[in-house]
Amino acid sequence: MIYIFCALKEEASCLNSMLNDDCTVVITGVGKVNAAYSVGKVFGDRTRFDCANDFVINFGCACSSNMSGAYIINKVTDISTNRDFYPDMIRVSGLNETSLYTSDVVVLNPDYNRLYDMEGSAFYESISKHISPDRIFLIKCVSDSGIEEKVSRESVITACKSGADYVKRIIDLYTPDCVLNYEFNAKSRLYLTSTIETQLNELTAFSISMGVDINSLFEDYIGDRNKLNKRETMEVIDSVRQCLIS
Amino acid sequence: MSDNASLAKNFSHIYVEEQALDYKMTRDILSRFPASTVITIRHYKDVFNRPGQDSYIQNQSKTLILAVNNGKKIFEASPVCQDFGMGKFYYVQSAMNCVFSCDYCFLKGMYKTSNVVIFVNYEDYLEECKLYLGNGPMYLCTSFDNDLSAISSICNWQNIWEKFACCNPDLTLEIRTKAAARAFRAEKNIIYAFTISPQAVIDAYEKKTPSLIKRLESVNKAIDTGAQVRICFDPMIYIKDYAAIYEEMFDLVEERVDLSRIRDFGVGTFRISTDYISNLRKASPNSSAVLFPFCKEDGFCVYPEATRNSLTSILVNKLERAGFGSKVFINE
Numbered sequence: 001m002i003y004i005f006c007a008l009k010e011e012a013s014c015l016n017s018m019l020n021d022d023c024t025v026v027i028t029g030v031g032k033v034n035a036a037y038s039v040g041k042v043f044g045d046r047t048r049f050d051c052a053n054d055f056v057i058n059f060g061c062a063c064s065s066n067m068s069g070a071y072i073i074n075k076v077t078d079i080s081t082n083r084d085f086y087p088d089m090i091r092v093s094g095l096n097e098t099s100l101y102t103s104d105v106v107v108l109n110p111d112y113n114r115l116y117d118m119e120g121s122a123f124y125e126s127i128s129k130h131i132s133p134d135r136i137f138l139i140k141c142v143s144d145s146g147i148e149e150k151v152s153r154e155s156v157i158t159a160c161k162s163g164a165d166y167v168k169r170i171i172d173l174y175t176p177d178c179v180l181n182y183e184f185n186a187k188s189r190l191y192l193t194s195t196i197e198t199q200l201n202e203l204t205a206f207s208i209s210m211g212v213d214i215n216s217l218f219e220d221y222i223g224d225r226n227k228l229n230k231r232e233t234m235e236v237i238d239s240v241r242q243c244l245i246s
Numbered sequence: 247m248s249d250n251a252s253l254a255k256n257f258s259h260i261y262v263e264e265q266a267l268d269y270k271m272t273r274d275i276l277s278r279f280p281a282s283t284v285i286t287i288r289h290y291k292d293v294f295n296r297p298g299q300d301s302y303i304q305n306q307s308k309t310l311i312l313a314v315n316n317g318k319k320i321f322e323a324s325p326v327c328q329d330f331g332m333g334k335f336y337y338v339q340s341a342m343n344c345v346f347s348c349d350y351c352f353l354k355g356m357y358k359t360s361n362v363v364i365f366v367n368y369e370d371y372l373e374e375c376k377l378y379l380g381n382g383p384m385y386l387c388t389s390f391d392n393d394l395s396a397i398s399s400i401c402n403w404q405n406i407w408e409k410f411a412c413c414n415p416d417l418t419l420e421i422r423t424k425a426a427a428r429a430f431r432a433e434k435n436i437i438y439a440f441t442i443s444p445q446a447v448i449d450a451y452e453k454k455t456p457s458l459i460k461r462l463e464s465v466n467k468a469i470d471t472g473a474q475v476r477i478c479f480d481p482m483i484y485i486k487d488y489a490a491i492y493e494e495m496f497d498l499v500e501e502r503v504d505l506s507r508i509r510d511f512g513v514g515t516f517r518i519s520t521d522y523i524s525n526l527r528k529a530s531p532n533s534s535a536v537l538f539p540f541c542k543e544d545g546f547c548v549y550p551e552a553t554r555n556s557l558t559s560i561l562v563n564k565l566e567r568a569g570f571g572s573k574v575f576i577n578e
Contacts, residue, residue, distance in 0.1 A: 048298055074259065074285050086261070086293050088300075089283070090307035093254040097283055132300040173252050202539050209534035210486065241539050245484065245553055 002055045011060040014160040018168045032122035039126040061143035062117040065110045070163030073138035075099035078121035085124040088134035110146045186218040191233040253307040261311040271366035301529040304360035315365040337390035340403045347453040349533035355522025383416040395423035426456035426464040432472030439476040444495035451535045462502045480514035482557045492560045514577030517548045
């Protein structure tokens, strides 16, 4: 799945035309706490293994005194904790990159050449507990300069439209992994402890990598026996192992 | 998984520690990558040690990290490392990780990332080495957790160590590589150790490394230069029809290289700490080289004894028959 986290519905509305069945959009609300809460709410107890194929995007507006347009973020600094976070920049190239500073409060006097938002660091820190850094993307669009202008609904939408194409590029990169489901027919006839099952999984993975049909090997050694006891199971596994590495 | 064509090129991004920015080696390396994006960082571990990295995908698009090593730089070697009869065996960590991508490499088990770190404060390294040399002769392996020859086009670490060894006869340097290097020094205390594998093993498991023929050409170049040359048939990897494959490889080596001019030979089979095997299998998830059902002995994953003996005896017997038995070091 591709999860797109936006603080505001105006930001998310710019993506409507490019979403497909693989995409889920989450409106988090503004600020670090809301961003972290939403990530926790969506990913909950899911382990890295459960999320191994997901892409996660934080998309929204940001402010800068002199920058404009859209950026993909290669470094996030949390202003209050002074911690840095680094998404891997290996899946996409050719997009405008910059670093991002995440503030707890609205930034009114942004430093020159810096991009500020209010969610990025919390989003990264919480999502990185579930997703590898090469699958985390932050895309920020400059909506205001933080000095005189007041951020309006229109300025957010106009800015985010400029970054929608970046999101599209990432969506296009995503293709679900094909999961290899290996049917191991003889398993039910073996006596399985957790140790034996580990050995069995190891042998299965090795046989697949060697291009050997482990099913027929097991069938040969099990013969017409319906259910093996522990000793017989270990003998069969040993024989299969010997056969595989002989 | 995304199409690999969309992945950025190796070293499209270079992370540089703030404290490393002013070093000459940093400037030299960055000048070689004018198109790369440079990202300043506070400490290399902020990038290198991030949790949950996917080293499998990183391996297809490596990132470079330039850093200053303020900690220990020279370490005592592990007991599983072949010391070739030399005492006081140490290795130096001038860089971490390798630009090659061998499926079975222990670095993939040891580190949770495929990104490459190069330390740029070489003067500090030489100072630390001088301290060790104050206690007598030492044997120093420069390419333990990297392949310095393979990155010689990026940084001059190998050249720095070679020059240092030239001025310090008590230091014996081992420069281990799978690269097809062309420049060598004829010094008694610099040993160029070439890892030689059958082409079938290179094709299957040693991705991005030079071919067997290229490596042998490099061996010959080193011999012709008058350099000390070691050939390491280590690690020998289990592969289908391994006996025929390794015999054929040895015949080719014997045909192409004047083995009488080789200083010594290392022979050993694949082994890895049990602590590393899980990470290694994640990094090379489809490789039979690491999915092999290993035995666990004394904290190491090894081939079953019969397989080990069968593998090593192929080359040991060949070397003995060729009259080089006394030059063979077996890593058991």
